[in-house]
Amino acid sequence: MQVQRVVLYSRPGKNGTPVPGNFRLEDTTLSSDLEDGDVLVRTLYLSVDPYMRCRMNEDTGAEYLTPWQLSECVDGGGVGVVESSRCASCTKGDVVTNFNWPWKTYAVMKGSVLQKVDPQLVDGQLSYFLGVIGITGLTALLGVREKGNIIKGGNQTMVVSGAAGACGSIAGQIGRLDGCVRVVGICGSDEKCRALVEDLGFNAAINYRTEDIPARLKESCPHGVDVYFDNVGGNISDTVITQMNTGGHVILCGQISQYNKDVPYPPPLSEDIQETLRSKNITRERFIVLNYMNKADAALYELSQWVKSGQIKVLETVTDGIGSMGNAFCSMMTGGNIGKQIIKISD
Numbered sequence: 001m002q003v004q005r006v007v008l009y010s011r012p013g014k015n016g017t018p019v020p021g022n023f024r025l026e027d028t029t030l031s032s033d034l035e036d037g038d039v040l041v042r043t044l045y046l047s048v049d050p051y052m053r054c055r056m057n058e059d060t061g062a063e064y065l066t067p068w069q070l071s072e073c074v075d076g077g078g079v080g081v082v083e084s085s086r087c088a089s090c091t092k093g094d095v096v097t098n099f100n101w102p103w104k105t106y107a108v109m110k111g112s113v114l115q116k117v118d119p120q121l122v123d124g125q126l127s128y129f130l131g132v133i134g135i136t137g138l139t140a141l142l143g144v145r146e147k148g149n150i151i152k153g154g155n156q157t158m159v160v161s162g163a164a165g166a167c168g169s170i171a172g173q174i175g176r177l178d179g180c181v182r183v184v185g186i187c188g189s190d191e192k193c194r195a196l197v198e199d200l201g202f203n204a205a206i207n208y209r210t211e212d213i214p215a216r217l218k219e220s221c222p223h224g225v226d227v228y229f230d231n232v233g234g235n236i237s238d239t240v241i242t243q244m245n246t247g248g249h250v251i252l253c254g255q256i257s258q259y260n261k262d263v264p265y266p267p268p269l270s271e272d273i274q275e276t277l278r279s280k281n282i283t284r285e286r287f288i289v290l291n292y293m294n295k296a297d298a299a300l301y302e303l304s305q306w307v308k309s310g311q312i313k314v315l316e317t318v319t320d321g322i323g324s325m326g327n328a329f330c331s332m333m334t335g336g337n338i339g340k341q342i343i344k345i346s347d
Contacts, residue, residue, distance in 0.1 A: 003030045006103040006325045008068045011056055018056060018333060020326035023074065030106055034086040039111040041096060043345040046103060046322075047077035047130040048329040049166070050231075050254055064290060074103045074325075077130045079117070087111025095119055097129045105322055105345060121304045125314075128307070131340035132170055132314050137303045138296055139253060139289040140170035140229075144178060147251040147287050148227045152179035157221045159184045159240050162231030163205065164192035164315070166340035167253060170303075171229045172202055173312050180227065184220045186213070186236060188335045195338055200313050213239050229253060233266070238273050241282065250277075250284035315339025 009024035032040055054060040055068045068074050078101020082094040089111050090096065096114040101107070122128040131137060150156060158175040162168040163185025172183045185196040185205045193205035204220040206213060213236065217225070224245040230237050233255030241250065255267055266286055269277075277284055306312040317337035319328045322345050332341040 001030050001032050001106060003028055003104050003106045004322050005073045005105075006322060007071055007073055008056065009070070011058065011070070014057075018053060018330050020330055022056065023326035023329070025323050025325075030104075030108065032084070034084065034108065037087050037110055037112065038108050039085045039087050039090045039096075039114060040083045040106065040108055041080040041114075042083050042106050043078055043080045043101070043104060043322075044095075044347075045079050045127045045130055046101065046325065046343045046345055047134075047136075048325070048332050048341050048343065049076065049136070050333065052076055052329065053333060064288065075100045076103070077101060077135060078103075079126055079129045080107075085111060090114060090116065095126060095129075097134065099135060103322065103325055121300075123308065127316060127318070127340075127342045127344070128314065130342060131166055131316065132307055132312065133300055133304055135289060136166045136340060137170055138292075138299055139287075140167050141174055141299050141303060142289055142292045142295060143167075143229065143251045143253050143287045144171055144174045144227075146292060147249060147283070147285055148175070148178075148229070149249045149283075150175060150178045150180055150227060154179060154226075155223070156180045156226040157182040157184070157223060158227040158229065159186065159217070159221065159225050160202075160229040160231070161186045161236050161240065162254065163187045163196055163202070164189075164338050165231060165335075166337075168229065168231050169196070169200060169315055169339050170312065171251075171253075172196070173200055173306075175227065175229070176201060177306065177311060182221065182223075184217070186232075186240075192338055195315060199315070208236055214243070217243050224248075227251070230255070238270065241273055241276055241284075244276075244280060244282055246280045246282075248280065248282045250282060252284055252286045316342050318342045318344055320344050 012018045079097040158180040160168045160172040164187040176183045182203045185202045196202040196205040206216045229251045231254040
């Protein structure tokens with residue numbers, strides 16, 4: 001059968017900025033003859049995420065991430081439907097997902113690596129399995145729970161950077177649900193600020209491109225910052241940390257502002273910021289959601305109930321067609337998305 005796939009055509013290089021031309025769309029063929037244990041799947045949705053920038057390098061800098069290989073098919077989060085199966089655990093029509101889904105319109109995969117999911121869990125919004133009811137939602141919920149130390153009635157203020165992105169937009173809402181009295185988001189446009197406050201219930205939002213971040217933080221967080229969900233790193237994070245209260249907690253989720261730079265992960269902090277962390281006894285620990293997968297089922301169920309009840313609102317930016325993968329990835333890396341960036345491959 002005829003299929004389309006996306007391969008890594010070139011690497012951005014050290015300190016390089018990814019461009020759509022780093023990816024190439026190819027036509028290829030796929031045998032529909034299955035071996036024992038195989039499943040033929042039709043791809044419904046694919047995901048692009050910031051961590052993928054690391055996989056474009058020859059060395060990802062992270063022991064749990066393998067680099068993409070030149071001229072080979074790219075992979076990431078995906079959800080699809082089983083077309084045919086020679087695996088006892090999968091039958092035709094099942095909706096399945098996987099963290100290493102090939103960027104193909106159709107694929108043959110081992111049924112043992114596929115996770116069957118229940119469409120009723122997301123009221124038929126199957127793309128949610130790549131976002132709020134998937135690794136993204138788990139990262140937000142477990143990051144807040146494991147590293148945020150939010151106490152109901154604790155009168156705490158939470159700040160989220162990258163707040164209009166896939167993870168940040170969920171994390172801020174969880175902070176509010178778990179007991180923070182103020183949740184403030186930092187993002188890159190007035191449209192995103194409006195969405196955070198009017199749609200998602202943030203108390204305030206700061207446009208880092210046009211506003212004075214230190215002044216607006218003091219105004220928005222009059223009692224200081226207790227919990228910081230860090231998605232971006234760099235100068236924004238340095239500014240937030242300087243306004244944190246003694247005994248505060250940094251949830252080190254991502255550092256997207258640093259991913260195009262040839263620096264270790266997490267990137268090193270300046271002496272001044274390190275001293276602030278020490279003198280104020282602020283915790284700043286790396287968070288890797290894969291270390292907490294024993295809590296995933298309960299967390300996903302809790303997230304699904306919040307979504308169904310409307311307590312968590314979901315924002316998505318959806319583009320159509322496998323040919324748009326490179327553009328969608330580069331747009332996401334420069335903040336072109338609001339909420340989760342999703343690519344719809346088929347109905």
